[in-house]
Amino acid sequence: MSSTSDIDKLIELMAKLPGLGPRSARRAVLHMIRKRALLLAPLAESMRIVAETARECLNCGNVGTTDVCDICTSEKRANGEICVVEDVADLWAMERSGVFKGRYHVLGGTLSALDSVGPEDLRIPRLRDRVETEHITEIILALNATVDGQTTAHYIADQLEGRVRLTSLAQGVPIGGELDYLDDGTISAAMRARKNI
Amino acid sequence: MSSTSDIDKLIELMAKLPGLGPRSARRAVLHMIRKRALLLAPLAESMRIVAETARECLNCGNVGTTDVCDICTSEKRANGEICVVEDVADLWAMERSGVFKGRYHVLGGTLSALDSVGPEDLRIPRLRDRVETEHITEIILALNATVDGQTTAHYIADQLEGRVRLTSLAQGVPIGGELDYLDDGTISAAMRARKNI
Known part of the structure; x- marks a missing residue:
C-alpha cells in the first residue's frame, strides 16, 4: 500500500x-x-x-439545493402549521411518514447547559419571527423524547405561549411494540393517554 | 425531499x-x-x-495506480516467495502485519462448484506462469480457513507439486484468544500442532 x-x-x-x-x-x-x-x-x-x-434553507434550516427549500416555497404547505424538529434527519423521517402537510422548522440541536447551547445558538429567535410573519396557527413540537429534547420543547412553549396553538407528538406504545420490551416511562405515558375504543 | x-x-x-x-x-x-x-x-x-x-496489477492482481503494482516492481520484494491470497483485502491485511517480505498473488476469489468458478476464472494459470518466470522457490498459500479456501489451496498445491516449496499459514489459537470462545476445529488444530516451550 x-x-x-x-x-x-x-x-x-x-x-x-x-x-x-x-x-x-x-x-x-x-x-x-x-x-x-x-x-x-x-x-x-x-x-x-x-x-x-447543498445549502441550508434560510427560512427553516432544512437542507436543499436552493436558498429557500422546496417546502418553504410550496404554497400547498402554507397551512398555518409548523412542525419543529431538532435535526434535518428528523424532518426527513416526518416527510417519509407523509402525515404532515405543513412546513418545518429545524432547530439544529437542543438546548444544553452542559454544552453551553443557548436559544440564540439554535433557530429559536427565527421561529418567533416566523410565527408573526407566516400567519402560523399551530406549532407542533416534534422534538425527541429525551431530557434535552423535552427541555427545549418546554422553553419554546414558554416563549410562544398565548400567541399560537402549541401541540406535541403523542406518546405511547409504538406500532408493533411489545409491552415486555418497553420502558416504564412509555407504558405510564400510554396508560395516562389511554383512549376509548 | x-x-x-x-x-x-x-x-x-x-x-x-x-x-x-x-x-x-x-x-x-x-x-x-x-x-x-x-x-x-x-x-x-x-x-x-x-x-x-485505480487498476488491477497485470502481474499479481493487487489494486494500485499503475499497470504493475509497487510490490511487483520493487526489486527488494523479489526474494523468491509468493504469498497467494484470495482477495486484495487479504493482501492489505498481510501488508499491515509487515511480516512478509516477498510478492503476492491475488486469486480474486475461490474455486466454487456451486457458483461455477473454475481455475481459469481465478488467476491460477497466471500463478503457474509466474513460478516459471520469476524464479520462485516458495509459494505460501494464505487462503482463508473456509471450505472453499482450503479446496482452492489443495487444488493449487496439486498443480504446483514438485515444482516449488509449498507452505500454508499455521493454524492455532489467535493472539488474545480465549479457549472458551474458540471452535472445536481450531482447538484440535492447535493441539495437533503443539510445540515445545
Missing part, C-alpha cells in the same frame, strides 16, 4: 463517515474500485454536485 | 456501499453536507482521482 497513496487517502476520508471505521472503509473502497463505472465514478460526480449546491 | 434530487441520488448511491443501508447512508450524507469543505469536497475529489487511476 506504500505509494498507492490516492487509495490510502480515500480510505482515510471514508473512515471519517459516521458508521464506518478503518476496516469497513477499506471494504467499501475495495467494493467501489471493483464497481468503478457503476459506483465510484457516479458517487464522485454526485458528491461534487452536492458539495457545490 | 421532493426536488432535492441531487441529495436523494447521493443517498441512494451511498446506500449501495457494503455496510451502509438506507438509514446509515442518510446519516452519512447529512454528516458530509455539514462538513462540506472538510469532508464532502475532498471525498468527491479523492473518488474522482481513484476512479480514474
Whole structure:
C-alpha cells in the first residue's frame, strides 16, 4: 500500500463517515474500485454536485439545493402549521411518514447547559419571527423524547405561549411494540393517554 | 425531499456501499453536507482521482495506480516467495502485519462448484506462469480457513507439486484468544500442532 497513496487517502476520508471505521472503509473502497463505472465514478460526480449546491434553507434550516427549500416555497404547505424538529434527519423521517402537510422548522440541536447551547445558538429567535410573519396557527413540537429534547420543547412553549396553538407528538406504545420490551416511562405515558375504543 | 434530487441520488448511491443501508447512508450524507469543505469536497475529489487511476496489477492482481503494482516492481520484494491470497483485502491485511517480505498473488476469489468458478476464472494459470518466470522457490498459500479456501489451496498445491516449496499459514489459537470462545476445529488444530516451550 506504500505509494498507492490516492487509495490510502480515500480510505482515510471514508473512515471519517459516521458508521464506518478503518476496516469497513477499506471494504467499501475495495467494493467501489471493483464497481468503478457503476459506483465510484457516479458517487464522485454526485458528491461534487452536492458539495457545490447543498445549502441550508434560510427560512427553516432544512437542507436543499436552493436558498429557500422546496417546502418553504410550496404554497400547498402554507397551512398555518409548523412542525419543529431538532435535526434535518428528523424532518426527513416526518416527510417519509407523509402525515404532515405543513412546513418545518429545524432547530439544529437542543438546548444544553452542559454544552453551553443557548436559544440564540439554535433557530429559536427565527421561529418567533416566523410565527408573526407566516400567519402560523399551530406549532407542533416534534422534538425527541429525551431530557434535552423535552427541555427545549418546554422553553419554546414558554416563549410562544398565548400567541399560537402549541401541540406535541403523542406518546405511547409504538406500532408493533411489545409491552415486555418497553420502558416504564412509555407504558405510564400510554396508560395516562389511554383512549376509548 | 421532493426536488432535492441531487441529495436523494447521493443517498441512494451511498446506500449501495457494503455496510451502509438506507438509514446509515442518510446519516452519512447529512454528516458530509455539514462538513462540506472538510469532508464532502475532498471525498468527491479523492473518488474522482481513484476512479480514474485505480487498476488491477497485470502481474499479481493487487489494486494500485499503475499497470504493475509497487510490490511487483520493487526489486527488494523479489526474494523468491509468493504469498497467494484470495482477495486484495487479504493482501492489505498481510501488508499491515509487515511480516512478509516477498510478492503476492491475488486469486480474486475461490474455486466454487456451486457458483461455477473454475481455475481459469481465478488467476491460477497466471500463478503457474509466474513460478516459471520469476524464479520462485516458495509459494505460501494464505487462503482463508473456509471450505472453499482450503479446496482452492489443495487444488493449487496439486498443480504446483514438485515444482516449488509449498507452505500454508499455521493454524492455532489467535493472539488474545480465549479457549472458551474458540471452535472445536481450531482447538484440535492447535493441539495437533503443539510445540515445545
